[in-house]
Amino acid sequence: MAVALVLVLIVVGSVLFHLLSPWWWTPIASNWAYIDNTIIITFWITGIVFAAVVLFMAYCVFRFRHREANRAAYEPENKRLESWLTIVTAVGVTALLVPGLFVWSRFVNVPSDATDVEVVGQQWQWSFRLPGKDGKLGTSDTRDVSADNPLGVIGGDPNGQDDVVVEAADLHLPVGKPVKMLLRSIDVLHDFYIPEFRAKMDMIPGSVTYFWFTPTRTGTFQVLCAELCGQGHPLMHGVVVVDTQQDYVAWLGQQQTFAQLSAPQQTGSVEQAPGKTTGLKIAAKLETAGAR
Amino acid sequence: MVDITPADGIPPAEVAEVELYHPRSWWTKYVFSQDAKVIAIQYSATATGIGLVALVLSWLMRLQLGFPGTFDFITPEAYYQFITMHGMIMVIYLLTALFLGGFGNYLIPLMVGARDMVFPYVNMLSYWIYLLAVLVLVSGFFAPGGPTGAGWTLYPPQAILSGTPGGQGWGIILMLSSLILFIIGFTMGGLNYVVTVLQGRTRGMTMMRLPLTVWGIFTATVMALLAFPALFVASVMMLLDRALGTSFFMPAISEMGEQLPHNGGSPILFQHLFWFFGHPEVYIVALPAFGIVSDLISTHARKNIFGYRMMVWAIVGIGALSFVVWAHHMYVSGMHPYFGFFFATTTLIIAIPTAIKVYNWVLTLWRGDIHLTIPMLFALAFIVTFVNGGLTGLFLGNVVVDVPLSDTMFVVAHFHMVMGVAPILVVFGAIYHWYPKVTGRMLNEMLGRFHFWVTFLGAYLIFFPMHYLGLMGVPRRYAELTDMTIMTESAHHLNSFISIMAFIVGFAQMVFLFNLIWSIRHGREAGGNPWRATTLEWQTPHTPPAHGNFGKDLPIVYRWAYDYSVPGAKEDFIPQNMPGSFGPSREPA
Ligand code: HEM
Ligand SMILES: [Cu+2]
Ligand SMILES: [Cu+2]
Numbered sequence A: 001m002a003v004a005l006v007l008v009l010i011v012v013g014s015v016l017f018h019l020l021s022p023w024w025w026t027p028i029a030s031n032w033a034y035i036d037n038t039i040i041i042t043f044w045i046t047g048i049v050f051a052a053v054v055l056f057m058a059y060c061v062f063r064f065r066h067r068e069a070n071r072a073a074y075e076p077e078n079k080r081l082e083s084w085l086t087i088v089t090a091v092g093v094t095a096l097l098v099p100g101l102f103v104w105s106r107f108v109n110v111p112s113d114a115t116d117v118e119v120v121g122q123q124w125q126w127s128f129r130l131p132g133k134d135g136k137l138g139t140s141d142t143r144d145v146s147a148d149n150p151l152g153v154i155g156g157d158p159n160g161q162d163d164v165v166v167e168a169a170d171l172h173l174p175v176g177k178p179v180k181m182l183l184r185s186i187d188v189l190h191d192f193y194i195p196e197f198r199a200k201m202d203m204i205p206g207s208v209t210y211f212w213f214t215p216t217r218t219g220t221f222q223v224l225c226a227e228l229c230g231q232g233h234p235l236m237h238g239v240v241v242v243d244t245q246q247d248y249v250a251w252l253g254q255q256q257t258f259a260q261l262s263a264p265q266q267t268g269s270v271e272q273a274p275g276k277t278t279g280l281k282i283a284a285k286l287e288t289a290g291a292r
Numbered sequence B: 001m002v003d004i005t006p007a008d009g010i011p012p013a014e015v016a017e018v019e020l021y022h023p024r025s026w027w028t029k030y031v032f033s034q035d036a037k038v039i040a041i042q043y044s045a046t047a048t049g050i051g052l053v054a055l056v057l058s059w060l061m062r063l064q065l066g067f068p069g070t071f072d073f074i075t076p077e078a079y080y081q082f083i084t085m086h087g088m089i090m091v092i093y094l095l096t097a098l099f100l101g102g103f104g105n106y107l108i109p110l111m112v113g114a115r116d117m118v119f120p121y122v123n124m125l126s127y128w129i130y131l132l133a134v135l136v137l138v139s140g141f142f143a144p145g146g147p148t149g150a151g152w153t154l155y156p157p158q159a160i161l162s163g164t165p166g167g168q169g170w171g172i173i174l175m176l177s178s179l180i181l182f183i184i185g186f187t188m189g190g191l192n193y194v195v196t197v198l199q200g201r202t203r204g205m206t207m208m209r210l211p212l213t214v215w216g217i218f219t220a221t222v223m224a225l226l227a228f229p230a231l232f233v234a235s236v237m238m239l240l241d242r243a244l245g246t247s248f249f250m251p252a253i254s255e256m257g258e259q260l261p262h263n264g265g266s267p268i269l270f271q272h273l274f275w276f277f278g279h280p281e282v283y284i285v286a287l288p289a290f291g292i293v294s295d296l297i298s299t300h301a302r303k304n305i306f307g308y309r310m311m312v313w314a315i316v317g318i319g320a321l322s323f324v325v326w327a328h329h330m331y332v333s334g335m336h337p338y339f340g341f342f343f344a345t346t347t348l349i350i351a352i353p354t355a356i357k358v359y360n361w362v363l364t365l366w367r368g369d370i371h372l373t374i375p376m377l378f379a380l381a382f383i384v385t386f387v388n389g390g391l392t393g394l395f396l397g398n399v400v401v402d403v404p405l406s407d408t409m410f411v412v413a414h415f416h417m418v419m420g421v422a423p424i425l426v427v428f429g430a431i432y433h434w435y436p437k438v439t440g441r442m443l444n445e446m447l448g449r450f451h452f453w454v455t456f457l458g459a460y461l462i463f464f465p466m467h468y469l470g471l472m473g474v475p476r477r478y479a480e481l482t483d484m485t486i487m488t489e490s491a492h493h494l495n496s497f498i499s500i501m502a503f504i505v506g507f508a509q510m511v512f513l514f515n516l517i518w519s520i521r522h523g524r525e526a527g528g529n530p531w532r533a534t535t536l537e538w539q540t541p542h543t544p545p546a547h548g549n550f551g552k553d554l555p556i557v558y559r560w561a562y563d564y565s566v567p568g569a570k571e572d573f574i575p576q577n578m579p580g581s582f583g584p585s586r587e588p589a
Helices: A002-020 A033-063 A079-108 A245-253 A258-262 A264-271 A274-291 B026-031 B036-066 B076-112 B120-139 B171-199 B212-244 B267-300 B308-321 B339-365 B374-397 B399-405 B409-439 B445-472 B489-522
Strands: A115-122 A125-130 A164-166 A171-174 A179-185 A190-194 A199-203 A209-213 A219-225 A238-243
Touching (some): A002 A033, A079 B339, A115 A190, A199 A209, B076 B171, B076 B267, B076 B409, B120 B171, B212 B267, B267 B374, B374 B409
Parallel strands (some): A115 A179
Antiparallel strands (some): A115 A125, A219 A238
């Protein structure tokens, strides 16, 4: 009796928790409401299966619990029932998979009007690079990374000269324009994750990975690193600001290009660029933590 | 050997029995023993010991997550060392060792009707190498710089770089060495289990008469023999990268402003190797649990397992399919995105045989005669937990749904449910079930019920709400949850609640350990077959079974393992070695 009751309570409790608890996803800020919808479909299907199985168990435990002179039935197989259940399960699984793969094909096929934005991860800070007037990012190589060239842009590539470099500071994006995030790392794996955009992807040294999205509302969003990258991992936060077109243009106007940054007289100021210190701050914080 | 006339189509013995190795001294009997039952206990005791370390580590991690900033000694460095050791110990050194080395060694020979494993000496070596692997692993805690903090997945490049604890110290070297030793030791034991099942079965014990426990352990062992080599080579290659400066997994890297000498390696290659092992590993832990729980349900519901052939087919099918789904752990790794289509499809297909197993468990309860013994309670708890964890797998397996959820607390909640808590519940059920055979005494019932309720409900309360933190976006492996704009105040309260539950569940395990030790002397006498079960281990002339298991003559098997409540039979169970017919046979052939 008690056992059957607890099983029922588990189902009821889980459903109520799902419906009433305050813990839920953050309000979405990108076009990936498709993903949210797929999650909702999945919650429905799996929720129904969970409730059905556990309630059925509760019924069995209640109805067929041992009593004097009870005897179990003898029924090794039931081909029809077994095939039925297999078919129903296959249908349920297909109902999950088809919308899932449909949305995935959207996720991996980038619209042609998306602007490239490069993100570079390193222990433990984020930097960004935007194409200049030519609309093209210059090529890069980890071997070219140095204090003056923190992103490893290949100096000889003319496409790279007008690239806007945002080193260890906030990234701004215009609202309503699709962007293709090109993800690189110069040391270990990182993962560029913004919960409100519902998207993330690992960054791998030596490769360029990507995902795309369209920001759908303005605001300030926290970037989290979602791939363990050493002790500074939980502190590797960044900021993406989604602006109106006007604010975005104003921000862009204040940024410096690769050519400006690598001109000799400018190197000193790079070192004091405002965001430059975040990575160091984390390192210092870790050091004091270790010393405690 | 006595000659027995073949009965009921039982084939005559093909070869004469080989004389067993007989220990002559206390040392060879209890320490360097070649008896699978003693080796099983050695494996189980060592796994439990190291498992306790992992349990204590989980408390430390929960202290940090539940009460951030309160415990100064838990630095990010220490936190990463804790999760790494906790995860690796739980998956490999506890669950794999316990299911295969512990339950496999004890149950396979007894259940198939053999006197021992076929290669007892190699079997003994297997344990001692496992013990060495555990000691090397533990030595990480005492090495300069401490154990590795690379996460249990050990992803390079960070695993061998200085930003990760133990990366440039001893930690990672000891971890990789320990894994290599573990795999060598496991291979010795594993070959034994496979050959014993294939060649050591007694007369009449056809493959389709094996209890599902044996099918589960057997299939898991075959899988482990195929999967561990991938981890083995990956470990050797990473060891070379770390110690000799090769570049298997290391591309050009600029670390903290310094160019490293590595060049041209592939970090993704490691991930493929790791998960080619790692995904089957999930089922290496799950399949023995599936098998054991089937037998627990059948015995304690006094009813044959529903759809035996389908169950065997599902175990083998899941085992085979699980080798083509590994990259579902890598949807956001940056591998070619089109792989997603393939791996999402294979992953969701595997849900079908898995679901069939669940249906057959609950259909075994249907029209049964359910005795709510402690093993049965744990079996029921397993079904609830496993169904919950399996269903959240449909989120993470469905590639695009995985994108927001991957690497969040949702994943932590999912895999704890499905491969942490669910198999552990089966371990407990199995211990309450077979302890009487191993010791001759029953475990204390009242302590057992206390242990059951706290563990089952407590673990559900730990991991069910945790999914919603992941949905909110809280990443896993975050040693500090400060300055997180997505986390509301109440989310931090939820974390504190989860931590408190974790301590309570941990405490219940101490009660269980006490019960294990106390009942050896004070438990109620069990007799030879307290559950009135059909399988051969309950039909031994001695309890605990003596050296050689079955006395003078090996048993002969006349029927499958599930003749419970056969119509026309007087008792509600017919042991496998009982000759005679009771009406037309319904045993699936
Ligand atoms: C009540 C018992 C347990 C508690 C409270 C617990 C708690 C935790 C916590 C807090 C983490 C770290 C989460 C993070 O920051 O990412 C973790 C990780 C992990 N746990 Fe458990 N755990 C328990 C039992 C188990 C069991 C039985 C297994 C066996 C499979 C297991 C396997 C793992 C693994 C593989 C990881 C991942 C480690 C990593 O991220 O590298 N845990 N656990
Ligand atoms: Cu990180
Ligand atoms: Cu997997």
